[in-house]
Amino acid sequence: DTGVSQDPRHKITKRGQNVTFRCDPISEHNRLYWYRQTLGQGPEFLTYFQNEAQLEKSRLLSDRFSAERPKGSFSTLEIQRTEQGDSAMYLCASSLSRAEETQYFGPGTRLLVL
Amino acid sequence: QKEVEQDPGPLSVPEGAIVSLNCTYSNSAFQYFMWYRQYSRKGPELLMYTYSSGNKEDGRFTAQVDKSSKYISLFIRDSQPSDSATYLCAMAGNTDKLIFGTGTRLQVFP
Numbered sequence: 001d002t003g004v005s006q007d008p009r010h011k012i013t014k015r016g017q018n019v020t021f022r023c024d025p026i027s028e029h030n031r032l033y034w035y036r037q038t039l040g041q042g043p044e045f046l047t048y049f050q051n052e053a054q055l056e057k058s059r060l061l062s063d064r065f066s067a068e069r070p071k072g073s074f075s076t077l078e079i080q081r082t083e084q085g086d087s088a089m090y091l092c093a094s095s096l097s098r099a100e101e102t103q104y105f106g107p108g109t110r111l112l113v114l
Numbered sequence: 115q116k117e118v119e120q121d122p123g124p125l126s127v128p129e130g131a132i133v134s135l136n137c138t139y140s141n142s143a144f145q146y147f148m149w150y151r152q153y154s155r156k157g158p159e160l161l162m163y164t165y166s167s168g169n170k171e172d173g174r175f176t177a178q179v180d181k182s183s184k185y186i187s188l189f190i191r192d193s194q195p196s197d198s199a200t201y202l203c204a205m206a207g208n209t210d211k212l213i214f215g216t217g218t219r220l221q222v223f224p
Contacts, residue, residue: 004157006157031210033210033211033212035212040122040216040217041216041217042118042120042202042204042214042215042216042217043158043202043212043214044214045211045212045213048210048211055210056209056210056211058211091157091158093212095210102146102148102160102163103160103212104160105150105157105158105159105160106157107156107157108156108157110155
């Protein structure tokens with residue numbers, strides 16, 4: 001499978017715990033995006049990377065959230081001290097280097113915070 | 115007011131019907147327009163991509179963009195039960211982030 005992959009697909013955690021998600025983009029794609037989707041809503045932009053550089057962060061990305069793409073390949077999204085409001089689907093997408101290139105999404109990681 | 119408005123539905127149609135899905139937007143800087151299909155508990159799948167105004171056709175799907183009215187549409191001809199999903203419109207302008215509508219849930223019954 002040469003598409004965007006995400007791991008884990010599902011995560012259940014208790015409030016206050018830290019969680020980390022991984023995204024592997026399509027191999028030749030330089031841009032990598034994170035979105036969050038709650039029930040009945042469209043995805044909302046969180047942040048994106050051009051290679052290893054994080055170029056934009058949404059105000060939705062509180063200081064409990066951190067994203068990295070250390071070698072310009074895979075990316076991780078960590079949520080510290082999870083809250084029930086963090087329960088959502090976390091989606092990763094990738095695209096070629098040009099801004100106008102379309103974004104291809106992975107299957108998402110569904111997070112449930114109890 | 116949201117930047118992108120989309121009727122959440124649900125929209126229920128018989129098999130074989132022509133389906134029309136629409137979004138309106140407020141940001142005149144949007145230049146790139148996309149339609150994604152999302153099955154339950156899956157990631158969005160790109161269906162159509164259009165730059166600026168005009169029509170684009172791909173099989174049973176036709177995307178239309180009217181920038182003067184800030185209105186985009188997706189038409190599905192000869193709809194099938196397998197088309198039952200949520201359809202998300204998405205747009206981008208000068209930045210790289212996509213702005214999505216809420217999605218329209220479509221059900222095609224046999």
